[in-house]
Amino acid sequence: MSDPYLWVKALHIVAVISWMAGMLYLPRLFVYHCSAEPDSDKAQTFEIMERRLLRAIMNPAMIVVWITGPALVYMGGLWDEPWFWLKFVLVLIMTVAHHAFGRWRKAFEEGRNVKSEKFFRIANEVPTLTMIFIVILVVVRPF
Numbered sequence: 040m041s042d043p044y045l046w047v048k049a050l051h052i053v054a055v056i057s058w059m060a061g062m063l064y065l066p067r068l069f070v071y072h073c074s075a076e077p078d079s080d081k082a083q084t085f086e087i088m089e090r091r092l093l094r095a096i097m098n099p100a101m102i103v104v105w106i107t108g109p110a111l112v113y114m115g116g117l118w119d120e121p122w123f124w125l126k127f128v129l130v131l132i133m134t135v136a137h138h139a140f141g142r143w144r145k146a147f148e149e150g151r152n153v154k155s156e157k158f159f160r161i162a163n164e165v166p167t168l169t170m171i172f173i174v175i176l177v178v179v180r181p182f
Contacts, residue, residue, distance in 0.1 A: 044114045047107050054103035061097035062133065062166035065089060065140050069147070069159040077150050089144045101137055104130070126176045129169050136165045 068089050075082035108130065117123045139162075146152045175181070 044111070047110050047114065050103065051107035051111055054100045054107060057096055057100035058104055058133075058137075059166065059170055061092050061100065062137065062140070062170075063163070065092055065097065065144070066159050066163040066166075068092070069140075069143060069154075070156050070163070072147055073152070073154075073156040073159065082147075086144075086148050089147065093141055093144055097137065097140075101134065105134075120180070121182050122176045122180045126173055129173050129176070133166060133169050133173075136162075136169070 068085055072082065072085040072089070075085055112118060112123060143152070143154065143159075143162075146154075
């Protein structure tokens with residue numbers, strides 16, 4: 040039987056990829072949703088896509104990340120690594136962004152969105168930049 044740490048790590052990587060796919064795609068859907076007339080077929084289609092992406096992919100993936108990540112830190116004895124703590128802060132930022140995306144999705148669904156396409160284009164950069172720094176920290180471990 041192979042090392043349990045490697046199974047947890049593999050599950051963690053799959054969950055991170057799934058979560059990031061949603062984190063990069065959902066704000067892009069918001070950009071396009073801004074151009075749809077409220078209550079139109081187009082707006083309703085975006086609402087369905089956004090809801091399914093968040094609930095079926097992003098939420099479960101984030102939960103798995105939050106379970107497997109600390110398990111890997113415990114199993115690998117990484118609690119005292121400085122790079123880990125910065126990564127942890129970045130994952131918290133990603134989680135806050137995730138919840139903000141959830142609130143914005145709900146605002147679209149309820150016809151309360153007041154944010155612009157430009158706002159969502161900028162919001163789309165938060166997970167991208169956060170992901171870049173997390174990957175550098177995990178792979179390079181600069182400190």
